[in-house]
Each structure stands twice: as C-alpha cells, then as structure tokens.
Amino acid sequence: MRGHAYEHVAAELREAILRGDYPPGTRLPKHADLAQRYDVSEIVIRKAVDDLKNRGLVETRGRGGTTVRERPPVRRISMDRYRADAGPQSVPQTSFTRDAGVTWSEYRLDKAYQWIIADSRLAALFAVDLGVRVLERRFVFYAKGLPSQMSRSCLLAADVEGTAVADPKNEPWPGGNIGQLGSLGVEVDEIAEETAVRMPDAEESAILNIGSGVPVFAITRRMLSRGRVVEVADPIVIPGDRAVRVDQIFL
Structure with a gap:
C-alpha cells in the first residue's frame, strides 16, 4: 500500500x-x-x-x-451575472442572489460604512489623485442564512455623498451597485475583473467559516461609466470550495 x-x-x-x-x-x-x-x-x-x-x-x-460540515451548493461565477443588476427588476434581485440561486427573502447583507481617504492602491484603481474622499462599504453576503461572500466596495464621494446610496439603511438595494449608480444618473457600461487565488486571512476564515486548507477567490472589480471608474471592489472574497469561475467568449 x-x-x-x-x-x-x-x-x-x-x-x-x-x-x-x-x-x-x-x-x-x-x-x-x-x-x-x-x-x-x-x-x-x-x-x-x-x-x-x-x-x-x-x-x-x-x-x-x-x-x-454543511456543504452549500457550488456557485457558478461569470461576468454574465451582472445582467441581473442591469436588467429590468420584475422581482428584486442582484448579481449575488442570481448566482447563489436564492430569492430576495433568502438573502441577507451585513454592512459597515465609513468615509476614507484613497490610498495609493485605491487611487490607482480609480485612476484619481491620492487623497480623494471615498465611501468604503464592507459587506458580508448571506444565502439562506449561510455566509457566502465578503466584499469591500468603494464609491467616490463626489458621486454619492448626500444621496440615498450613501445611507446603509437602504441596503440591500435591488440591482446592486449598477442599480444604485443608475439612480444617480450614472450608467455603468463596462465591468473589469481580475481574479486571484490565495489563502484566506484570519478574518475571512472566521466570517466565512472556511476550512484551514481551503483557498479563496479574491476578485478585484472596477465598474466604469463612459471610461470613468465609478466603483471599485477590492477584494470580493468567495470560498474556493463553494464556487467555480465560468468565462465564455463568442468568436
């Protein structure tokens, strides 16, 4: 043997x-x-x-x-998921509820908001100067009561300060970030993502209940409107044993 x-x-x-x-x-x-x-x-x-x-x-x-342990269904993650945010909302949904296969009533979102000053990484991702004021939002996404995803999503203060989008009481928002920005007249017309695979840090392991040997997808996302970056998510964290990445291209 x-x-x-x-x-x-x-x-x-x-x-x-x-x-x-x-x-x-x-x-x-x-x-x-x-x-x-x-x-x-x-x-x-x-x-x-x-x-x-x-x-x-x-x-x-x-x-x-x-x-x-409980084994949540494996999610299929693709860029196509954002169609749930951009399309008509006959029923409340977001890209997360779509790819997690849950209804609005089965969806929960923990959130923490704060105003920050963009550091060098965030400024580079937004393509703005250092020191620009940013709304940092930290989310934990739950599907049927189970923590399934974390994200740090940032918006420029110049776009959202003093609006309903900056009020955490309005979360979760049908249509997610695309719906929020659309309510301000900012139309997202491009989304770019970079995906890395790494081991989770201690906080991510604890919040998402990740096994000690399980890696995570760490996604950096930028949403753009007419060439201008209007939202940066850095990172989106998804346990690697609960998702597969699906990319498709038509030639």
Missing part, C-alpha cells in the same frame, strides 16, 4: 462523507472506534481528521466531537 496510512483513512472517510454515509451535521465515530475499524493508531486517525478539516469537510467544536 503506497502512501501514508492517514492518507488512506482520510480518503475512505472523504468518500463516505461525499457519498452521504455521514450527512451534514452528523458526528464521525470516536477516534478510538475509527482506530479499531481501520486497525491503526489514534495518531493516524487524528492526522486523517486534520486532512478532512483542511479540505473543509468536517469541523471540531470543543468537546462536541468531529461533525460533518
């Missing part, structure tokens, strides 16, 4: 979890029982369970044992 013993145990437990033998919320057998079943030491079992934690499949809470 090639490989370490814990890798074989972890592989069998992983297959059992994905097969549904251990549904979400179910506790795995005690380490001693698993050690006896696989005829290995408890040290091997601990390493196997650590492997499952790193993959985001199980979690351990205090003395509650090891429990199989």
Whole structure:
C-alpha cells in the first residue's frame, strides 16, 4: 500500500462523507472506534481528521466531537451575472442572489460604512489623485442564512455623498451597485475583473467559516461609466470550495 496510512483513512472517510454515509451535521465515530475499524493508531486517525478539516469537510467544536460540515451548493461565477443588476427588476434581485440561486427573502447583507481617504492602491484603481474622499462599504453576503461572500466596495464621494446610496439603511438595494449608480444618473457600461487565488486571512476564515486548507477567490472589480471608474471592489472574497469561475467568449 503506497502512501501514508492517514492518507488512506482520510480518503475512505472523504468518500463516505461525499457519498452521504455521514450527512451534514452528523458526528464521525470516536477516534478510538475509527482506530479499531481501520486497525491503526489514534495518531493516524487524528492526522486523517486534520486532512478532512483542511479540505473543509468536517469541523471540531470543543468537546462536541468531529461533525460533518454543511456543504452549500457550488456557485457558478461569470461576468454574465451582472445582467441581473442591469436588467429590468420584475422581482428584486442582484448579481449575488442570481448566482447563489436564492430569492430576495433568502438573502441577507451585513454592512459597515465609513468615509476614507484613497490610498495609493485605491487611487490607482480609480485612476484619481491620492487623497480623494471615498465611501468604503464592507459587506458580508448571506444565502439562506449561510455566509457566502465578503466584499469591500468603494464609491467616490463626489458621486454619492448626500444621496440615498450613501445611507446603509437602504441596503440591500435591488440591482446592486449598477442599480444604485443608475439612480444617480450614472450608467455603468463596462465591468473589469481580475481574479486571484490565495489563502484566506484570519478574518475571512472566521466570517466565512472556511476550512484551514481551503483557498479563496479574491476578485478585484472596477465598474466604469463612459471610461470613468465609478466603483471599485477590492477584494470580493468567495470560498474556493463553494464556487467555480465560468468565462465564455463568442468568436
């Protein structure tokens, strides 16, 4: 048998979890029982369970044992999602509710607003001078009660100060950023995104309940109107085990 013993145990437990033998919320057998079943030491079992934690499949809470984690549906992320914001709103929706497959009543948004001065990175993304005043908005997006995405979305004070868009009480806003800017007469006609894959920081792991070995998509987005950058999201953070990136081009 090639490989370490814990890798074989972890592989069998992983297959059992994905097969549904251990549904979400179910506790795995005690380490001693698993050690006896696989005829290995408890040290091997601990390493196997650590492997499952790193993959985001199980979690351990205090003395509650090891429990199989909930597995939200995998989201398909593409630039096409912004059509939900730009199109007519027969029912309230945003690009997030569309790609998460949730209704408005199943959507929740935590938010924190503050006025800041653009640093060198933000100024470069907006293509403005250093020191320009910006509204920084930090969001946590929930689908059916589960935290699914974080973002830091910034708007220029010159565009939004003193308007309904600058009031957090108006969130969530049907049509998202495109709808908000449209209400001010600013028509978004171009969206550019850059996507990186990295490990989450401590705050992202805690808020989004990400397994220790699971990377995230870190997306930097710029929305433009007639060549002018009117919104910067830096970053949008999505757990890598809950999404796939889909890009399409017609030739």
